[in-house]
Amino acid sequence: MRLEIIIASFISDLKTFVRSKGTLFWTLLFPVMLILIFGAIFSGMDETEIEIQVLDLDNSQFSYQLLDVFNETGLIEVIKAEISTEDKVLSYIQDNDLKRFLVIPHGYGETLIPPVDPNASVNLTFYYDQSEQNSNQIIRNVISNVIQSMNMGFAGGSNVIGIDDVKTISGDFGFIDFFLPGMIGFTIMQTCIYGSLERNTKFRKDGILRKLLTTPITRSEWIFSKMLFQLFLSFLSAILIIIIGILIFGLNINITFLMIVIVIATSFLFTGMGMVIGRFVKDEESASMAGGAVTFPMMFLAGTFFELEMMPEFLQTFARILPLYYVNEGLRNAMIYLKTEDAIYHSLIVLIFAAVFFIGGILLTKWRED
């Protein structure tokens, strides 16, 4: 295998990729758009008036007034917590699967009794689940605005009342945690299947494969160079999606060895699948339709956008034969939930799918004409 040929092919692919606005859009921008749109839609859609449990350790006229103001905003519904001490707050939050929690400390009311000392301070504690990025951002803003008004009213604008933010570790993850790994799997699937189909239909039609057959490049050099580029694209899109997840949605993503294994195996899997499809279609148009016929149902049925449990039983059974389901689940377990055993199980299934499709694709793909 000649490295020079592989590098030349890789660079040609890279130039072609960068110059193709359509490919750039579908490979990089489209998944980002989907994440932003679906992330925004689903992250806060469960609640219209967002509930927040409050532990009022102060139990004063001032603390009651504060809670009344929160309720009057129409955005927050305050619920009294069923605990009485702050030391058990975190376990209470986890036991009750709470996305947010507010503690009003002892002495809150005392601090606000006139004349208010402008140098005094009393801080509320806001516990929040990071996976509920959107709804908690709204609550946080409401609390800040209310406190700002309180500070104006009681302390002439001095920041007497403040907020301490505490992130909670919640076992229940939000939609975006579920969605982002699915988007990585979906994007790799799209990129690899359509990339592979292009090479096997357009390049065949344009005579490029016939031309290559008459040059010293070997089939394995060609496939290896294309696979290398496909892996590059897979990691590029995965990294981009992860960056969006971290920066926009504040996700806590773990780059694990298993995640890397799944991304690599997924690239081989869907490249192989594209090769298999490409063997049975003659032209670009039918290749595009065949690609859509495979990717479209997989996108919706393999648990990319919503959990399998939301679908009828027979569809759940069907989904479990789709490779993308195991990619999505594997990535979630490896990146977000950190369930190593489950991640290994899903990785192994993805690896088996990858071996079957990639080897099958290589065996079925012919350069020579009959």
Add this chain to the structure above:
Amino acid sequence: MDEKNVKCPQCGKIITCTGNPGEIVNVTCPSCNTLGKVTFDRVISIENAAIEVHNLRKEYGDLIAVNNISFAVRKGEVFAFLGPNGAGKTTTVEMIESIRETTNGEIKIFDKVIKTSFDEVKELIGILPQEFHSFERLTVRETLEFFSKLFKRRANIDDILTGMDLEDQKDKLYMNLSGGLKQRVGVAIALVNNPEIVFLDEPTTGLDPKARREVWEFIANLRNQGKTVFLTTHYMEEAEYLADHIAIIHKGNIIAEGTLDELINKYGQGTILHVRNCKDRNASNILKENDFDVSISGDSDLAIKIDNKERVLEILSLLRHECIEYDSIDIRRSNLEEVFLHLTGARLSEEI
């Protein structure tokens, strides 16, 4: 005529039969009257052959696309494989290029059997496949550099750009080039390894006449550089303009082969001098008495077959000497269309 001894499959008697190379002869056993067919191999061997094809055959089920054809291409010549669409041109050239499987037959390039030694031959050949389109979003230079890197033997890219008059286009994306320029790039790609043999499969199909002419000039230049060019085409003018040697293929068989002059002299009417509206009724007799092959067309037009240029001057001086008056004279040479018509009963242009 070749002679061949065959054994009767029924009675075992040895029968001697005769036939021409490539001919299939019906044979009847004199002892048991068993009927059979004997094929005489069309063995063509020439000195300095760049390509040798022996009994090449391609079947698709019941369809025989190429029927045991044999031919040879000399080093340094432009060899045109002429025929209508579906005649078997591309199938043949793709078998030679090892793109397509053969059903039977042997192909040698520079004396190497390609079935076993094609990898050795790859560095020596350059190919422009039929309807070739390169990578759309690479520039002309990048395209040539990419293909060049696939070979150990490399030509200078700048020289190719200059030779193919592509210097001004080198930074343009392939997708933005005109059809003629794309074909020129296709030819340029075929030259990146400085090949000894260039295969051009229908290089001007779909091009307008001006672009076609431009491509012809570049192909003619390849011959001037000493390269062997194997050209498939269904354009007679292309073969007439470029080819040193022409093989006409029809329904999978080579029906004629030779230089343009040989084909025209053998299958066409050759070169004819027409004397229009000749006033002297005795003119044809005078010309015949002087060993000219004359025929009368219409009432008063004479058609005189010319076998060499000097005879034209002889005719003109004879007409003047005998004071024979006429309206006009023109000379017309037969073309490959007439050759094809003679051989197949159909016009090549109608079969495309």
